[in-house]
Amino acid sequence: MSLLSLQCRHRYASGFELDVSFELNHRFTSLFGPSGSGKTSVLSIIAGVFRPQQASVRLNGRRLLDTANGICVTPARRAIGLVFQDALLFPHLTVERNLQYGRRHRAAARRTVAYARVVDVLELGGLLRRYPRNLSGGERQRVALGRAVLSGPELLMMDEPLASLDDSLKGRILEYLQRMIAEWDIPTLFVTHSQAEVRRAAEWVVVLQQGRMVAEGPPDEALARPAPLAWGNSAGPVNLLRIEQVTAAEGHLAARVAGQDLFLPLGKPPAVSPSFVQFRPADVIVSRQDVSGLSVRNHLHGRVCQVAPVEGAIFVAVDIGQIVWAEVTPQAAAELQLAPGAEVVCLLKAHCLTLVS
Amino acid sequence: MGLAALDPPYGDPATRQPREANAAVEGSVLIFAAASTSNAISDIERRFVKTSGAQARTSFGSSAALARQIVQGADADVFLSADVHWADYLAEKGLVAGRQELLGNRLVVIVPDDSKLHVRKLEDLQAAEIEHLALGDPQSVPAGEYAKRALVKLGLWEQIKARVAAAEDVRHALAFVETGAAEAGIVYATDAAISKRVKVVAEIPESLTGRIRYPLLLLTHGRDNPAAQAFCRKLRSPAALKIFRRYGFTTLAEK
Amino acid sequence: MTSEAWTAVRLSLQVAMCAALGGLPFAIAIGYWLARGRFAGKWLVEAVVNLPLVLPPVVTGYVLLVLLAPRGPIGAVLQGWLGVKIVFTWWGAALASMVMGFPLMVRAIRLAFQAVDPRLEMAARTLGAGGAATFFTVSLPLARRGVTAGWILAFARSLGEFGATIMVAGNIEGQTRTIPLAVYTLANQPDGMGRAWPLVALSVALSCGALAISELLERRQSLHVPA
Structure with a gap:
């Protein structure tokens, strides 16, 4: 039984067609591709915030979505933590209330992660009483990580969590992320368009191009395929x-x-x-x-x-x-x-x- | 000063009529008229426009509201008021060029046409079943003032006044009874006559209300307006008076 | 000011308070629905909600009177089942004011919800909050200033409501004679205009105050929206 299996197909009004299927068995997987390749759509389908025309999603053997049989688990019950590029902290809540938001809405049995430990590992102690508008970009991203982890997810998904940070911060946040994964052993799917980030952190990479999977494997192998090598600009080889x-x-x-x-x-x-x-x-x-x-x-x-x-x-x-x-x-x-x-x-x-x- | 003074050719109606029917008049006239006269005035105005060639515009409302607008400088030429006090008030302000009592009216007690209440006379309005009695606002609407006068005279006002639903004008009072919002109302006989959803259960004699008179005023603004003068003549013509009578008014102008 | 005038002031505040409070849950529901919902016939809902804004108030009042009076469909039910007559009571005045202020309230609330980033609601859902929990812990708190502003606008509108109120509630001293009706009554007496001045001034002051607070809140709301 694989950790996550996904198969989805969707044709957008614009004519763009998404047709992706893959299975995940690794601790830290990257979903990689240039912008417009369909990465965020795939994430939205797994999280349950977007419902495609045809899809099936299983997490740890649990059926989350099966359009053929009319099964669709609501996002609230999927136990999938989502971290966004711009953190999306609740602006009206303090850091502390943000961190505890997921905890409060999750069944007690799922509260497997200790609040104090998260504050400790992500070094959030000094920020707890502040509001998101008074945080730096890196601090916000750390809080967002903590909030997602505290909701007790079976899978953590991140949509370009480093893209809006400057270079010096990226490495530090990645490090927090790796610390967190090591501490709580949460499988992670990490969306990025940077080959450096893939090489740096991922055990496995799924490469998307124009709505289709063009390669998968360990980063050195998958990124050696013609498609990722030929990409220019920010998704190009590094x-x-x-x-x-x-x-x-x-x-x-x-x-x-x-x-x-x-x-x-x-x-x-x-x-x-x-x-x-x-x-x-x-x-x-x-x-x-x-x-x-x-x-x-x-x-x-x-x-x-x-x-x-x-x-x-x-x-x-x-x-x-x-x-x-x-x-x-x-x-x-x-x-x-x-x-x-x-x-x-x-x-x-x-x-x-x-x-x- | 009567209207006749401004109108030398006024004479025997029989000899006047052919002349008036053929009279072609230039210009336009703005007529203000009490809400209770709106149906009759609209009919007459339509005929006037057809036969004279002049333009006419009308505005209906409570006499108080219309008088207030005239004081504030509204360009009305002719005002048919349901109330002598407002006519006096305008005269004091020097806004009246000619005046004649044109119509008379009576008050009646009405109930919704499917009402099962036993109301035959004013005294019956004290019954507890009558939660609300629709009147024109006695403080501002003439029909309400007359009704209040009658109730005071009979010694009923103090008991009834807490249940009075005061309407903005007498047509609203009629609507209150038509919809059943008020279990009974006091309106002009002329208003009761145009509604199919109310029935008249009592007439109130003039001895209680005092004489209900509608003064026709030629306002100073319309003094030199041939169309205004022509419209005043038209209102006193036998044809117009017949229309007023058809709507339930008594007519006073033909003596 | 006379005691009648003070009664009118108290009655106005009472009617406006009830009208604004009574309409609030509906305005929030419809405002949210209009801000987030995507459905055919949305324009129709919008048109119906905004109708009292464009109809002459007397017409709205007349429609309400026909509906609510004992011979009307709603009034018949109230009278027959509960023995309640709502016309000519201050409840009737509150209901008329509520209908007249409703479009303003819905508009402000809808704009406030539109300013809330829908992805924040999405984030709440992935954190385990259901639809209702998301609404009450994220959407509504983030729209709170707009909701308050809408409430105040409706309150202010109710303070000034005349046409529909006089149709539905009559002009009964001590029961339905609110400030505008009291001013109207005074203005319709040959010498009344002079006596109406204190009420007119108070009415202007109340309305200005409410508008200023509403404006202030809306400005704060717009600062609140993340860039």
Whole structure:
């Protein structure tokens, strides 16, 4: 029996057609796709706030929606926590009353999560008497997380909860989220259009495009499929490497990535571990042999494991211990004879790297 | 000053009539008339417009409201009031150019046509079954003043006054009885005559109400308006008086 | 001011209070329904609700009189079953005022509900609150200023109601003679206008006060709506 199984079909008046089915068995799954791919619709169907023409939804074997048999459990009884992009805290209630809202409307048996512990884990103690309008974006999102968890959900769903936060906050909220999942063991479905967020947190990813599922699997695999590689703008491919032993050195930060040295621009070393660096595939220079006399600081040795042509470019996956994607022109790929198995060096300017934690 | 003074050709009705029927008049006249005369005045006004070629507009309401509007400067040319006091009041203000008592009326006691109450005379109105007695507001509507006078004279007013439903004008008092809102009412005989849903159970003699007279006023605003003068003549014509009588008025102008 | 005038003031306040309170639950229900509901014939409901706003008050009053008087359909039931006659009582005046103020109340309440983000109601539902709980813990508290403003508008309208009241309730001193009826009665006496002034002034003051409070609340409501 799977945790969640979904099958849905809906044709909108605009002509857009949603036709998605998948099963979830992982603790932390990402629903990924560019905007307009149908992610929020899928979430709304699972939560019960939108009823499609044809669908069936099961959660832990419990039938929540089955249009063929006229079964539809109300959102209030689905035990699914929903966290929205803009938090949607109740403006007329204090943080404390917001947190307890779900608790008050849920049967006592479902109150599995201790209020004090949530306040503790999400560090909400200082905010309890405030009203939402007096909170920062990150604080609001933390309260929204706490509110959803306290309603005792069997499944937690988040609709781009980080999209409206600035970069420095995203990592911190993700960290709270992971702490929470670890503490209460709540399966989570996380909607995002950022490949970095997917790589960072998800165990499994379901990739949507124009109302259909085009890939699913572990992030490294699913994101290596042609569709996600070809997307431009914010949903486009992003490299995310896990780094260790970040230390401040003369004029820069030093770190280790898969046993190799990494130079980062000077900054504050992250207090938490693991940390990540993020960079664009277009910023990676691929060389068949190591070259000296260049200003480029980072020379990561690896072996080509996949070559994926997309329109106007070729994405080359290099295994340096972790996967690095490089975007090169078809001419360069031909000239360098980039094929699986080829030994290469990835050259990375230190200033192209962004440290995320 | 009578209307005749402003109207030298006035004479024997028989000789006057052909002349009036053919008279073509320019201009327009604005007529204010007490609500109780609205049906008759509308009929006469229609004929007047057809035969004279003049324009006419009418406004009906309680005599008090209309008089109040005239004092405030309404452009009325002719005013047929149900009440001599308001006519006197307008005369004091210098707003009247000519005056003649045109019509008389009587008050009657009415009940809904399906009423089972035993009401045959004014004294019967004391019965407890009559929760409300519809009158024109005695403080402002002439029909109400006359009714109050009759009840006072019979010594009934003090018992009845708490049950009086005072209406804005006499037609509203009629509506109160028609709908059954009031179990009985006192209205003009002329109002009772136009409603099929009420029945007249008693007439109130003039000895109790005092004489009920409708003065016709040519207002100063209409003094030099040929259409206004023509309309006043029309109101005193035998044809118009016949219409008034058909609606239950007594006519006083033909002597 | 005379004791009759004070009676008119007390009666006006009593009638207006009852009219505004009596209409409130219905106005909230219809206002919410109009703000959130999507159904065919919505325009018809709106038109009926707004009818007293455009009809001459005397016509509305006449319709009410025909319905409520003992010979009318509703009045017959009240009279026959309960032995109650509502016309010519202050209850009748309150009912007429309620009908006249109802469109204003519904309009303000409807706007207030429209300003509440429907996704907040959705959030409440996913947190386990049923339809009624969502309404009473989220929608209504968030619309409370608009609801209060609507109540005050209806109250103010009732204070000034004349045409429908005089048709349904008559003009009975001490029972249905509210401020406007008292002013009217005075104005219809040749020398009454001068004596009506204190009542006129008081009426103006009451209405201005109510409007100012309502305006203030609506402004606060609009500040309350998240950007």
